[in-house]
Amino acid sequence: MARSLEVVGEKWALLAVREVFLGNRRFDEMVRRIGAPRDTLAARLRTLVDAGIFERRQYSDHPARFEYFLTDAGKDLYPVIVTLRQWGDRHLSEQDGPPAVFTHTCGQPLMTRLVCESCGQPASVPFRPPSATHQPAS
Amino acid sequence: MARSLEVVGEKWALLAVREVFLGNRRFDEMVRRIGAPRDTLAARLRTLVDAGIFERRQYSDHPARFEYFLTDAGKDLYPVIVTLRQWGDRHLSEQDGPPAVFTHTCGQPLMTRLVCESCGQPASVPFRPPSATHQPAS
DNA sequence: CCGGTTCGTCCGAAATCTGGACTTACGATA
């Protein structure tokens, strides 16, 4: 998890990934939509390309223009985005509901569910009791 | 999602939350395990308490000592953590496998699965075709 | 008394982020 955050935990990184999921692949469009400083976004796009999450494709030369696409690794970030949105919607949304919703082919919103990897049963959060054994050092 | 990241997207924040899930509720223990600067971690714990994710409980006075517990909102971050770990394990792990694993009561590791909110069907990533319609503003 | 533990704070240095101006190269408009 620490490794994930090294790649994806920098400011604006996940927002940029979300934009590409929403179909906004161009620099200026992302700047407009997420409001990041151009400088920072440019740096972030570079690191995400280096990390193998985006692929940078030229769509015009002379005025050299580029678009960003998700690699397979990038597409696998989808659940992260949905999960984060889900938490924000539950705990942080104000009167105005969630602005952007990702939808299933049936038209209903998507969510993630915690399940056991082998038995497939939905799971609840394992919570350690308040007074657990506390070993001083080891 | 942007709102989620404002709360939880700062450096070390999710690592600290993970530590509490793992039962490490004390300042020094977190510092040792995640390697954050003490200063930064102290600041982060404050913001997480302010955000209603942690609750700070005193477990001894005179040398005033505190532990951090998850609120309900904090416990709801569990899927976020699992999802992030899942992505890192798939795309970033080296020869040595994932170090910390969260387990189901049956002893198997947990994962999250993308499903439709209403029909419950597993979903795959919706991917917009390369040359989607591009409307300038809306 | 001495060392160890715990939970921080304080400090100056380093890294990162920020907003805005600027650049280059078109195409469209007047």
Next chain:
DNA sequence: TATCGTAAGTCCAGATTTCGGACGAACCGG
């Protein structure tokens, strides 16, 4: 032809964060 708009950045100086390490207070055990 001059000007406007768009696109994808770069450059810069200043603000904000993070960093590592030293320090302090308050206890405990020997």
